Amino acid sequence: MKRWWLWIGLALISLLLVGVVYAQGGEVTKDDINRVAKQLYCPVCENTPLDVCETQACADWREQIGELLAAGYSDQEVINYFTERYGDRVRALPRQAGFALWVWILPVVGTLAGIGIMIQLFRRWMGRRTVATATIPVEPSPVRASSDLPEDYVARLERELREWE
Amino acid sequence: MIPDVGYLAMVTALVGAVYATIASLYGFFKREERWVNSARHATMTLAPLLGLSSLTLIYALVVGDFQLKYVATTSSRDMPLFLKVTALWGGQSGSLLFWSFLMASFTFIVMLRRWDEDRELLPHVIFVTAGTLVFFVGLTTFVANPFEKLSFIPPDGQGLNPLLRHPGMVAHPPTLYLGYVGFVIPYAFAMAALVTRRTDPHWIRVTRRWTLAAWLFLSLGLLLGGRWAYDVLGWGGYWAWDPVENAAFMPWLTGTAFLHSVMIQEKRGMLKVWNMVLIILTYGLVIFGTFITRSGVISSVHSFAQSAVGPLFFSFIAVTAVASVATLLRRLDDLKSENRLDALLSREAAFLLNNMLFITLTFSVFIGTISPMVSELVTGEKITVGPPWFDRVTAPQFALLLALMGIAPLTAWRKTAAQRLGRSLWWPFLIAVVVVIGLFLRGVHSWGALLGFLLVTFVGVTTLWEYVRGVIARRRARGEPWLVAFWRLAGRNRRRYGGYIVHLGVVCMALGIIGTEFFQQDTEGTLRPGEALEIGGFRTVYRTLRTYPGPGDLIVTEATVEIYQGDQLLKTVHPKREFYQNTQQTMTIPALRSTMAEDVYVLLTGWEGGGATATFRVYINPLVNWLWLGGLIFVVGTLVAGWPDFEAERRMVMPRLTIAPQQV
Numbered sequence: 051m052k053r054w055w056l057w058i059g060l061a062l063i064s065l066l067l068v069g070v071v072y073a074q075g076g077e078v079t080k081d082d083i084n085r086v087a088k089q090l091y092c093p094v095c096e097n098t099p100l101d102v103c104e105t106q107a108c109a110d111w112r113e114q115i116g117e118l119l120a121a122g123y124s125d126q127e128v129i130n131y132f133t134e135r136y137g138d139r140v141r142a143l144p145r146q147a148g149f150a151l152w153v154w155i156l157p158v159v160g161t162l163a164g165i166g167i168m169i170q171l172f173r174r175w176m177g178r179r180t181v182a183t184a185t186i187p188v189e190p191s192p193v194r195a196s197s198d199l200p201e202d203y204v205a206r207l208e209r210e211l212r213e214w215e
Numbered sequence: 216m217i218p219d220v221g222y223l224a225m226v227t228a229l230v231g232a233v234y235a236t237i238a239s240l241y242g243f244f245k246r247e248e249r250w251v252n253s254a255r256h257a258t259m260t261l262a263p264l265l266g267l268s269s270l271t272l273i274y275a276l277v278v279g280d281f282q283l284k285y286v287a288t289t290s291s292r293d294m295p296l297f298l299k300v301t302a303l304w305g306g307q308s309g310s311l312l313f314w315s316f317l318m319a320s321f322t323f324i325v326m327l328r329r330w331d332e333d334r335e336l337l338p339h340v341i342f343v344t345a346g347t348l349v350f351f352v353g354l355t356t357f358v359a360n361p362f363e364k365l366s367f368i369p370p371d372g373q374g375l376n377p378l379l380r381h382p383g384m385v386a387h388p389p390t391l392y393l394g395y396v397g398f399v400i401p402y403a404f405a406m407a408a409l410v411t412r413r414t415d416p417h418w419i420r421v422t423r424r425w426t427l428a429a430w431l432f433l434s435l436g437l438l439l440g441g442r443w444a445y446d447v448l449g450w451g452g453y454w455a456w457d458p459v460e461n462a463a464f465m466p467w468l469t470g471t472a473f474l475h476s477v478m479i480q481e482k483r484g485m486l487k488v489w490n491m492v493l494i495i496l497t498y499g500l501v502i503f504g505t506f507i508t509r510s511g512v513i514s515s516v517h518s519f520a521q522s523a524v525g526p527l528f529f530s531f532i533a534v535t536a537v538a539s540v541a542t543l544l545r546r547l548d549d550l551k552s553e554n555r556l557d558a559l560l561s562r563e564a565a566f567l568l569n570n571m572l573f574i575t576l577t578f579s580v581f582i583g584t585i586s587p588m589v590s591e592l593v594t595g596e597k598i599t600v601g602p603p604w605f606d607r608v609t610a611p612q613f614a615l616l617l618a619l620m621g622i623a624p625l626t627a628w629r630k631t632a633a634q635r636l637g638r639s640l641w642w643p644f645l646i647a648v649v650v651v652i653g654l655f656l657r658g659v660h661s662w663g664a665l666l667g668f669l670l671v672t673f674v675g676v677t678t679l680w681e682y683v684r685g686v687i688a689r690r691r692a693r694g695e696p697w698l699v700a701f702w703r704l705a706g707r708n709r710r711r712y713g714g715y716i717v718h719l720g721v722v723c724m725a726l727g728i729i730g731t732e733f734f735q736q737d738t739e740g741t742l743r744p745g746e747a748l749e750i751g752g753f754r755t756v757y758r759t760l761r762t763y764p765g766p767g768d769l770i771v772t773e774a775t776v777e778i779y780q781g782d783q784l785l786k787t788v789h790p791k792r793e794f795y796q797n798t799q800q801t802m803t804i805p806a807l808r809s810t811m812a813e814d815v816y817v818l819l820t821g822w823e824g825g826g827a828t829a830t831f832r833v834y835i836n837p838l839v840n841w842l843w844l845g846g847l848i849f850v851v852g853t854l855v856a857g858w859p860d861f862e863a864e865r866r867m868v869m870p871r872l873t874i875a876p877q878q879v
Contacts (some may be wrong), residue, residue, distance in 0.1 A: 137597075139587075171567065
């Protein structure tokens, strides 16, 4: 899990760096604008990222992104600029703070809980040896019975197939 | 007049469903067979009644009875016939009616089955299915009535939302709904099994094919939806982690977990409680999915409160969840596991891990889907949880699932010797490593993509090997020719080998997803005729632009673009913009140059001076067609797995007459 956070951190940092590099060099292209717009949502259009949204309002936003980039803003600064004015809902990637932090924490908690429950289950089931032996129908263990010889394999396959039916 | 007949049929269906629900309960408690029978007959009237109701609505749509509010908002005079018909599921109330009809039809088929072996389940199956129908038909009768009339007769309707005028969108809702309602049947049997304490795997065997069918339709619905998005929405992709998509994806995830875990119960008598939990969860998510798509809750929690549909759905989900869990808890003692887990390296453990991953995945998707609404509710401010979040959170879980898919089929039930497992795993892994090194040397340096390719190769090889060694073994032992050996192998256990075909489909799909997730490129630029955009080794040259009227209120603007690779002209394509005047809606329809290696996906995003300049956005989507091919393989595999095995069924019916299977 730790490593996972590390990757997110790295991704964010590299994003920032890329932004800085781009902001320093030359003319702002449509691709630069789209790169930023992909990470933004306008407050009006539901579930449509800004880079593909076709409303006039979104076209204006894209133009504004271009102006900001030309003025030397980094990608992240542009995103912050819009967040300050329109709130958290414009960010495609929820912030890791405030209420939105839960969105990041809960899946991790859920996964950990899942792993925990599974370990618990494994323990409980593996521990119940006495109950079990009585109820298991005796069948040759597939481990012992099998080698890689095709005849054996056919036999095992046939047996497994029969058991299925 | 005719719509009134439809309305009447719908109301009668509601009365019938209420009656069936009550009569089945009464018959169960009083132990009176005739009440249960009466309930059964009442249930069987629902499909014809709701069918009639749907037909009258279709009639009204086709003849243009615009006094009906539903017809006025989803149809118009100039729409082609097939769109008028499919407008039945183009709006909220119509699609709820259609949903009810499909549900009633499934219930009808279930009622037709012979109930000799499990008569005691019948009242409960009726109670659950008819009860669910009471809710849905109640909605269309009292809250979202498709037969609601306007106080005036408009001269023409508004027409179907242009986004829905696509073949993919025509087929997508029905398949999705079929998937949704299909899962109600195993849920009903599960509940019946709980109440009657028939907790042996009988209910699972009875509903196995229902589950598979539901799952197949849900998968198909998701695939068609993805293809529709790709062809119509014009943003270069097929999946946006949109709440509506997630709503369909979540029951698919839990349904997939269920399909796997029932095998453990059938085979080893374990995980009985868990299977109940899974099917309850799937049913809940099915209703939740309909709720999400149909209540307007996505755009804002406040619009949710404006219509009565939302709160009603919410209450229904709460009531069914509480009732199901309460029933489950009362029967926990009957669901004791018959066996224990013998080893961590076993098929059982692998299935368990598979289930855990599917559930945590569902949980993550659920969190991402509801967070915007919860945030609005709690803080008053909405947040957005966009695709980047979903990609990051779900990618590790998908990767683990993929890896498991490669390993699990090689493990044996009860116990696998690590050595043996290692023996069958090391060389596919080696092949995968070699492939990855090759890719690395050829310039693929993204660690995520490399891991993805490693897994895809590994799983692909192990899955194929399952087939190959089975065929080789049969050939050697029986001397059968290749094809015969293959055919008989798959025929002997369709479920197993169909499942492996599904796995192969998933591998292909994963390849497509890796390609587009890691290597998609895009560029946008404004061009004069003769100028070109360059991307990913391709050159797209803008030639001409023309505007012409389409059918109805449609105006089409279409560009001619040539796609070159080097100096070679690959294809001339026509990306276009469609403008629907009545609704002032614009659609950006992409033009494609498709190969198994990649799609060149060209969009016309704007123009000036009648075509003096035009703006294009070009995406390169590597490997994306593997996704669609994988989807096709996936569907074929599911069909193989679910195809009725007449021979086996005959054997089940006449056990005395069984002679050993023909040995050639």
